[in-house]
Amino acid sequence: MDSIAVVILNWNGVKLLEQFLPSVIQHSNNARIIVADNASTDDSISFIKNNYPSIEVISNHSNGGFAKGYNDALKNIESELYVLLNSDVEVSENWLNPMLIAMQNENTAGCQPKILSHNNKSNFEHAGASGGFIDRNYYPFCRGRLFDNVEEDTGQYNTEMDIFWASGACLMIRSELFHKANGFDEDFFAHMEEIDLCWRIKKWGYTFKIIPDSTVYHLGGGTLPYSSPTKVYYNFRNNLTMILKNHVGWWAPKLIWRMILDGVAGIKFLLNGNLKAFWAILRAHFWQYVNMLQTLKKRREIKAGTTLENTKGQYTNNILMEFFFRKNKTFSKLDKNRFK
Numbered sequence: 001m002d003s004i005a006v007v008i009l010n011w012n013g014v015k016l017l018e019q020f021l022p023s024v025i026q027h028s029n030n031a032r033i034i035v036a037d038n039a040s041t042d043d044s045i046s047f048i049k050n051n052y053p054s055i056e057v058i059s060n061h062s063n064g065g066f067a068k069g070y071n072d073a074l075k076n077i078e079s080e081l082y083v084l085l086n087s088d089v090e091v092s093e094n095w096l097n098p099m100l101i102a103m104q105n106e107n108t109a110g111c112q113p114k115i116l117s118h119n120n121k122s123n124f125e126h127a128g129a130s131g132g133f134i135d136r137n138y139y140p141f142c143r144g145r146l147f148d149n150v151e152e153d154t155g156q157y158n159t160e161m162d163i164f165w166a167s168g169a170c171l172m173i174r175s176e177l178f179h180k181a182n183g184f185d186e187d188f189f190a191h192m193e194e195i196d197l198c199w200r201i202k203k204w205g206y207t208f209k210i211i212p213d214s215t216v217y218h219l220g221g222g223t224l225p226y227s228s229p230t231k232v233y234y235n236f237r238n239n240l241t242m243i244l245k246n247h248v249g250w251w252a253p254k255l256i257w258r259m260i261l262d263g264v265a266g267i268k269f270l271l272n273g274n275l276k277a278f279w280a281i282l283r284a285h286f287w288q289y290v291n292m293l294q295t296l297k298k299r300r301e302i303k304a305g306t307t308l309e310n311t312k313g314q315y316t317n318n319i320l321m322e323f324f325f326r327k328n329k330t331f332s333k334l335d336k337n338r339f340k
């Protein structure tokens with residue numbers, strides 16, 4: 001399995017490329033390294049051509065966000081495996097080999113490494129940590145990160161296991177399955193598109209894995225800070241879209257219940273004086289109403305193509321109750337019998 005392309009999506013990130021590209025070049029032997037540029041207006045392309053002429057550059061015609069940016073670029077890349085890598089990630093020695101070994105199992109659609117914080121390398125990073133999961137109301141969380149509570153890495157999650165979703169910060173995936181699924185949903189623009197993609201591929205019976213023997217260090221918030229109202233908008237909007245597309249069974253009760261829970265979160269933002277976040281949730285809900293027919297069409301197409309859904313990595317309890325009421329702040333305290 002020697003056909004692997006490491007693809008870094010970039011938008012006006014010359015400073016990040018200067019800082020993080022050297023580790024990718026140093027530790028990615030036998031892999032093609034490609035920068036997919038989302039119509040940057042800074043010196044990103046000239047920096048690469050002047051300093052790393054061996055790196056391939058694909059220039060997208062517009063900034064279509066994470067989803068469209070990768071979709072456009074990957075149409076032009078022939079490789080058995082893609083590694084989608086954020087531009088603010090430092091990789092470590094031998095980071096690719098453990099994941100390549102995992103991909104020898106033909107039922108494995110994709111995997112991710114352990115993702116630690118670049119600013120505090122003893123802690124997990126928010127976006128992916130040691131594998132992604134989802135609860136019965138489709139709130140995503142990670143082994144090593146529940147909501148905003150990020151754990152120290154003491155080796156407690158060093159076991160390889162099936163997960164529900166793999167982080168888009170560093171995702172190895174079979175190109176054949178990526179294209180069969182028509183890539184990321186471009187309506188997402190950014191945030192949770194990787195969860196949606198993994199969910200759709202799992203409906204064909206495939207699995208995703210966390211491979212902790214591989215480690216990378218993610219800066220996080222390199223493009224958009226975690227506290228940004230724009231990030232709040234996309235996270236709430238895309239989570240609802242993902243539910244409507246992929247939930248098995250009657251979608252209306254589940255969607256309405258999630259929107260009620262969103263309302264509670266909005267009130268909390270309002271009481272804390274965060275008017276921009278409150279408005280972001282309202283906008284996210286309004287987007288659902290305007291685009292519901294289009295999303296339902298996607299739902300029908302997904303349902304028609306479902307063969308053998310793999311629900312491994314879904315938590316059948318309510319993560320909100322566990323975290324806020326039972327005060328279980330770490331993944332290790334969750335009831336392991338409630339994971340599918």
